[in-house]
Amino acid sequence: MKKRKRMLSAALAAAMCVSLLAGCGAGGGSADSGDGEKVTIKILSHWSEGANEESDIALQMFDDFMEENPDIIIENEAVMGDEIRDVVATRIAAGETPDIWQFGCRGSLVDFYNSGILGDLSSSYFAKSGKVSLDNYTQATLDGVSVDDVVCAVPKYKAVGVFMCNSELFEKYNLDYPETWEEFLHCGEVFRENGITPTNIGSKGGNPSHFWHSELINQYNAGVTDIENLSTNLDFTSEAFVKAAERCQEMRDKGMFSDDVTATGDWDPSIAYYNEGLSAMCYTFSFAFEGISDEMVEKSVIIPVPELPDAERDTSTFMQGTVNECYAVNQESMEKKEEAMIKVLDLISHDLILECAKKGLLVSVDSSIQDQVDLSRLESPMLKKALEYHEEHQTEASPMVWQNLPAASLQADYQSYLDELWSGAINADEFTEKCQKMCDDYKSQQG
Amino acid sequence: MSHLRKHKGKAFLGFVVPTLILYTVFVIVSIAISFYYSLTDWNAITPPVFAGFKNYRNLLRDTDFWIVIMNTIKQLAVVLLTSVPLGLVFSYLIFRTRKMFKVYRFVAFLPVILSASAVSLMFTLVFNGDFGPVNSVLSFLGLEELRQNWLSDPNIVLFTVMVPMVYQSTAITTIISLAGIQMVPDDVLESAMIDGASSVRMFVNIVVPMVKNITFTNIILMTSNVFKSFEHSYVMTWGGPGVRSSYLSVYLYQESFQKLNFGKGSAVAIIVLSFALLFSVLFNGVRRFRNRED
Numbered sequence: 158m159k160k161r162k163r164m165l166s167a168a169l170a171a172a173m174c175v176s177l178l179a180g181c182g183a184g185g186g187s188a189d190s191g192d193g194e195k196v197t198i199k200i201l202s203h204w205s206e207g208a209n210e211e212s213d214i215a216l217q218m219f220d221d222f223m224e225e226n227p228d229i230i231i232e233n234e235a236v237m238g239d240e241i242r243d244v245v246a247t248r249i250a251a252g253e254t255p256d257i258w259q260f261g262c263r264g265s266l267v268d269f270y271n272s273g274i275l276g277d278l279s280s281s282y283f284a285k286s287g288k289v290s291l292d293n294y295t296q297a298t299l300d301g302v303s304v305d306d307v308v309c310a311v312p313k314y315k316a317v318g319v320f321m322c323n324s325e326l327f328e329k330y331n332l333d334y335p336e337t338w339e340e341f342l343h344c345g346e347v348f349r350e351n352g353i354t355p356t357n358i359g360s361k362g363g364n365p366s367h368f369w370h371s372e373l374i375n376q377y378n379a380g381v382t383d384i385e386n387l388s389t390n391l392d393f394t395s396e397a398f399v400k401a402a403e404r405c406q407e408m409r410d411k412g413m414f415s416d417d418v419t420a421t422g423d424w425d426p427s428i429a430y431y432n433e434g435l436s437a438m439c440y441t442f443s444f445a446f447e448g449i450s451d452e453m454v455e456k457s458v459i460i461p462v463p464e465l466p467d468a469e470r471d472t473s474t475f476m477q478g479t480v481n482e483c484y485a486v487n488q489e490s491m492e493k494k495e496e497a498m499i500k501v502l503d504l505i506s507h508d509l510i511l512e513c514a515k516k517g518l519l520v521s522v523d524s525s526i527q528d529q530v531d532l533s534r535l536e537s538p539m540l541k542k543a544l545e546y547h548e549e550h551q552t553e554a555s556p557m558v559w560q561n562l563p564a565a566s567l568q569a570d571y572q573s574y575l576d577e578l579w580s581g582a583i584n585a586d587e588f589t590e591k592c593q594k595m596c597d598d599y600k601s602q603q604g
Numbered sequence: 605m606s607h608l609r610k611h612k613g614k615a616f617l618g619f620v621v622p623t624l625i626l627y628t629v630f631v632i633v634s635i636a637i638s639f640y641y642s643l644t645d646w647n648a649i650t651p652p653v654f655a656g657f658k659n660y661r662n663l664l665r666d667t668d669f670w671i672v673i674m675n676t677i678k679q680l681a682v683v684l685l686t687s688v689p690l691g692l693v694f695s696y697l698i699f700r701t702r703k704m705f706k707v708y709r710f711v712a713f714l715p716v717i718l719s720a721s722a723v724s725l726m727f728t729l730v731f732n733g734d735f736g737p738v739n740s741v742l743s744f745l746g747l748e749e750l751r752q753n754w755l756s757d758p759n760i761v762l763f764t765v766m767v768p769m770v771y772q773s774t775a776i777t778t779i780i781s782l783a784g785i786q787m788v789p790d791d792v793l794e795s796a797m798i799d800g801a802s803s804v805r806m807f808v809n810i811v812v813p814m815v816k817n818i819t820f821t822n823i824i825l826m827t828s829n830v831f832k833s834f835e836h837s838y839v840m841t842w843g844g845p846g847v848r849s850s851y852l853s854v855y856l857y858q859e860s861f862q863k864l865n866f867g868k869g870s871a872v873a874i875i876v877l878s879f880a881l882l883f884s885v886l887f888n889g890v891r892r893f894r895n896r897e898d
Contacts, residue, residue: 243861250648250866268864272650354734362842417733419755419841435734566863573846580845582758 196497197230198490200505201244201258205235209447211518215509222504229497239362242565245485249274256490256498257505260310262301262483263560264388264568269485270304276488277307285499288507289523297554298522301480309485311506314519315554316481317443318368319543321457326353326437334460338404341463345413348437354415356408357436360579361422363572366405367559368477369440370575373401375475375555376468387561391596393589402585404465405578418579424448442478443520446539454538459546476547479554480522517541563599570595635877641870648866659871668847669872672855675762679769679851680830680883686770688822691777692815696807698778699785709782715775720768724839727768731755731840755841758848765837765849773829777822784818785811820891827883831876852876 204212212235219231234255236244242265245258254274260266269275283291291299294312302310322334327344330351335341345355360366374380380397392398408414415421421430424441428448431439439457441449449457461473484506491498507526514521517535521527532548535541546552562568571592578588642659644652663669698708715723730736731754739751754764788811796806812819834853837843843850843858850858852872860869 239862242864246648246861246864246866268647268649272647274649361844415734417736417753417756419761419844420728420732420734420736430734564864566865569858569862573844576842576844577758577846577848580753580756580758580848582845582848 195228195230196494197232198257198494198497198501199232199234199255200501201234201236201241201248201255203235203237203241203259204233205237208235209518210516211509211513214512214516214518215505218504218509218512222501226497226500229500231501254487254489256487256494257501258485259313260483260485261560262310262312262480263303264562265560265565266302266310266483266485267304267563268565270307270309274487274489275304275309275485276491277309278311278486278491279308281488281491281495282311282486282499282502283308285495286503286506288503290525293523293525295522295524297556298480301560302483310483311486311502312480312522313482313484313506314480314510314513315443315522316478317520317540317543317547318372318441318476318478319459319546320440320462320476321438321459323431323434323437323439323453323456324458325456326434327458334458335463336461338463338465342407342411342413344437345408345411349412354421354430354436355413356438356440357421357427357431358408358414358440359418359420359422359427359430360414360576361419361426363559363575364423365427365440365442366422366575366579367572368442368557370401370405371555371557371559372440372462372477373404373465374398374558375477376462376465376470376472378469381470381556384556384558384561387558388563391563391567391600393592393596399585399589400465400467402578402588406585406588409579409581414579419576422576422579442481443540443543444481446537446543449539451538454542457539457542459542461550473550473552475553475555477555477557478552479557479560520544567595567599638870638873641867642874644867644870646867646870647864648860649864652867655867659868662868663871663875669855671847672850672852675847675850676830676852676879678762679766679833680827682763682766683770683773683826683830684823687773687777687826688819690774691779691822692781692812692819693807694774694778695781695785696811698782700803709779712775712778712782715772716779718772720772720835721839723768723772724765724836727764727771727836728755728840731764731767756845758845761841761845761849765840768836768840769830769833773826776829777826780822780825781815781818784815788814816894817891820887823887824884827887828880831880852879 202215204215206212206216216233219233223229223231239261241259242261245255245260248254266275279291283289289311291308298312298315299308302308302312326348327334330347332344332347333340335344348355358365358369371384374384374397377397377400379395380401383392383395383397386392409418415430415436421427424445425448428439428441428445430436431441432449432453434453440462461471462476464472484502486498486502507523510519510521510523511526511529513519514526514530515534517530517537517540520540521530532541532544535544559568559571562571574583574588574591574595577583577591578585583591641652643654643656645655645658646652694712698705698712701708731738733739733751733753733755736754738754742748742750752760755761792810792814793806796810801809830851832853833851834857837849837851837854838857841849843854847855847858853876856869856872856876859865859872
């Protein structure tokens with residue numbers, strides 16, 4: 158009896174460990190049809206009270222909107238960062254698919270599109286919207302929110318990339334801004350000798366390393382098409398990909414990254430690293446500009462990414478920075494609550510973006526909105542500086558590896574392997590091998 | 605007599621059945637559902653598709669999974685070899701303290717009430733290889749060669765993320781052991797003191813054997829904590845680089861929620877259950893054996 162009791166207690170205690178996952182019951186996605194006469198639109202977003210200026214504007218707009226449209230209730234639920242992917246997945250599993258959610262582009266949308274949760278928005282939204290038109294977006298932007306050439310999400314904003322140098326440190330060590338790879342490595346050597354980390358490019362969860370990796374691949378003509386075709390051919394062994402991985406390894410070996418690449422990885426730590434004067438060069442994007450002080454903006458000089466010795470493209474003409482986020486729209490909600498959905502989508506895709514773009518909180522991918530933005534009146538000095546640079550050089554957005562990977566699992570693995578490459582856990586060959594294996598496994602799973 | 609038995613039966617039904625129902629629904633059924641999901645291909649978006657033991661086969665072939673298993677076992681070894689004995693030693697030191705006993709007890713308990721995420725964040729800054737105080741102190745002491753990339757070096761990072769776990773676990777074992785030591789009869793300790801036993805001898809020959817069962821409780825508790833541990837690794841390094849600092853629960857999270865492989869994630873959950881069962885049975889077996897020997 159005692160023995161049985163002991164066994165039972167051990168089994169029950171251990172059983173607690175797995176009850177975690179089972180809470181996610183399967184269920185079909187369904188849209189809330191509203192509360193009586195009223196229609197409820199559920200949004201999963203990054204907008205939480207007091208989080209940032211964009212959030213405050215959005216939440217105020219929702220209140221005003223609901224006053225003007227008493228028959229529509231907007232239920233906004235804030236979820237921070239990439240956690241939104243987890244929350245959406247569990248909501249769908251529980252049969253509580255939100256109507257609209259803020260999401261990553263392209264590859265992030267594939268699973269949802271293939272399962273029928275996302276659908277063609279060309280006719281259901283864009284053709285009927287009074288404020289947003291497909292004609293206002295570039296093809297590259299639309300590609301970012303399309304799966305199988307079907308536009309299944311509404312583009313939100315674009316990430317504006319910069320590579321910049323701390324002019325004070327360059328002057329102090331009598332260095333010119335690097336144009337070539339050799340000059341870049343030489344600057345790194347000088348900074349290292351003087352106890353300064355050359356760049357702020359760390360890698361935690363593949364940030365910001367995956368942007369840099371794509372930046373290097375794009376220096377080759379074939380690299381551009383290799384990335385564009387990645388979603389279908391899933392090839393990590395092309396010459397451009399291999400060379401880019403080798404250059405990343407070279408940077409690591411020559412001390413171009415911080416010592417502790419995980420600690421300086423991800424956006425906020427990497428920008429703080431540069432802002433504190435611990436690194437001489439900075440590679441970052443507009444969503445991290447808030448972390449750069451005005452003093453550092455003044456010291457910073459934006460330059461093109463240094464050219465690789467065998468680069469085939471002029472790096473002053475392109476940079477990472479395509480559509481970075483979108484609104485994923487539940488197709489079922491679009492059918493059941495069309496009028497309310499269109500109104501709310503117009504509010505968050507046009508009115509909100511216009512307001513934020515005018516304040517310099519983001520850069521719209523909608524040309525009709527961006528045309529209304531007066532650069533000279535932007536409140537963010539860093540964004541102003543970045544936009545002036547891109548306007549002067551007429552830079553184009555270059556394709557991104559991460560966005561072109563067709564599944565969340567591939568994106569997560571790719572980011573994880575970049576962390577390993579950056580930290581020295583694997584070399585460039587092993588990185589290529591692991592990435593290719595993940596692609597081959599995915600292909601075989603897809604049949 | 606039969607009247608009493610009848611009432612006992614009713615009381616049994618009244619107290620046990622509701623709990624049994626809740627436990628069955630929320631634990632047993634959940635485990636059964638998890639097991640079913642572990643036999644499917646499921647991304648949480650489309651309906652699950654039965655795939656047999658494919659997820660388990662894939663896990664066994666996955667080198668990352670084996671790294672994670674080894675990480676978890678190493679963590680278990682480190683926590684058991686440090687937190688349990690240290691807790692016992694600290695609790696004895698506090699017990700022997702005549703002045704400010706309550707203050708020391710409170711200080712020892714402090715790490716338990718701090719959130720694991722907050723503690724992990726603190727240690728992230730402490731171990732920052734570029735400007736963290738650990739490397740700064742090493743440099744200050746002229747021990748430059750001991751400076752490490754604590755959060756990035758694949759050979760070290762696992763042990764770095766174990767530090768906050770050990771820190772908090774030791775606080776738990778200290779408090780539990782202290783409660784055990786306080787139950788040791790005063791006359792036993794007083795007799796030993798009168799006989800001239802030193803503090804160390806009293807600890808080794810009286811306290812340790814008399815709190816043996818408490819120590820086993822600590823071992824079981826720490827084992828269960830290790831299999832559940834998530835925050836320290838995830839907050840400090842996201843389990844990286846790669847999976848170098850991932851434990852089973854971090855790996856489960858990554859597979860289920862980041863990669864949307866809920867089938868594979870459920871298979872990991874079932875494996876965690878199996879490990880927890882295995883170790884519980886193992887430690888209970890050791891305890892029974894020791895008790896029989898005594």
